[in-house]
Amino acid sequence: MWIIVLGVNQLWLSAAIAICAQVVGIVRVRNISVLANTVVLSVPVFLSMVLVHVPFGQGGWHLALALTLRFTALMSVFLVAATAITVPELVKALYRWPRFAYVVGSAVQMLPQGREALASVRDANKLRGRNTRGPVRSLKYIGLPLITRLLNAGASRAIPLEVAGLDRKGPRTLLVDVREGRVEKLLRWLFPLLAIGVVWWL
Template sequence: MNPLTWIMGALSMWIVVLGVNDLRLSLAVVVLAQIVALLRVHNVAVLASTALLAIPVLVSMMLIHMPYSTDGWLVALALTARFSALMSVFLLAATAITIPELVKSLYRWPKLAYIVGSALQMVPQGKHTLATIRDANALRGRSTKGPVQAVKYVGLPLITHLLSAGASRAIPLEVAGLDRPGPRTVLVEVVEGRVEKHLRWLLPLSAIGVVLWL
């Protein structure tokens, strides 16, 4: 599916889960998200990540609500189920989407595509730069322990590299005509059927309708 369809689907499920706020619905969304992740995306990371996030939330909700109410365990379960449903849908969409496909699907809005792509790539680029800086300090025998050393030998080089990398992309973007008016095209578009295109925009409206109906 088109990455925008995954995003709209996740947004629609968030509207339904938060709007209806029912324990049975939240549990159903969790189960449905795991089934889709296994059958459609072929990834068990959604199930594992949801469980790792849900366990501490359940414990904290029980500590907060159980001592003050006889139905505290039910409140804790409902809140945890709602959180798990929201995270399951988010993780499913994040797993199914790749950054290149998402950026390509936004080619009609080139500036938005660049902002989204840069923001999503900043985390992996930052991790790679951080690992390089640590390796360089280790090769020089330089200690980075302590707040002063960490800021001086890790923090400042990391920020400087990220800023310079962002500035170095200005010339290629100008050459590519990012600021010029007119439509953009791609060599290979992201697959998208006509039914899917219309359905994607109907999903949030349907979600709002379900909330109002229930």
């Protein structure tokens, strides 16, 4: 859809793709979250396009509208795709580039993990009866614990990444092939024959 929108670059096509993507998003998630996020992203773009193109020459409104609709179509398709792709599926699809997969997965998960950590820090302050109002108290009781928790979470992922072989050179596969030695190959043929012989003898 991105290639079609950017390649054809027609006002009617951008509008049609944006509408279709929004309908798919509403049907898929059963709410207007995709539409709301698209509007939040598109309104500033529209205002900036109006400020840049409208004051200069004729056709400024048409150009501003065309650029905004193109951006809206691109964002609509991206947000609908984001609702259909889970983080594990995205990282699994990028397994051939492990470092890039880790960076993408960490970036996508950063916001929800930050929200969970922030909620946990706020709950801890409420349980202790602390007043977190004001810049000094909020920095002391919310900001610093939140940063510390996020840094500790990042450091705790270092050992599993090292065990998983993130720094190992060479191609990556979903399963690492086990090299079979001569003894293993001999036993692999010997055991079935031995089992058949035992059954035949009994």
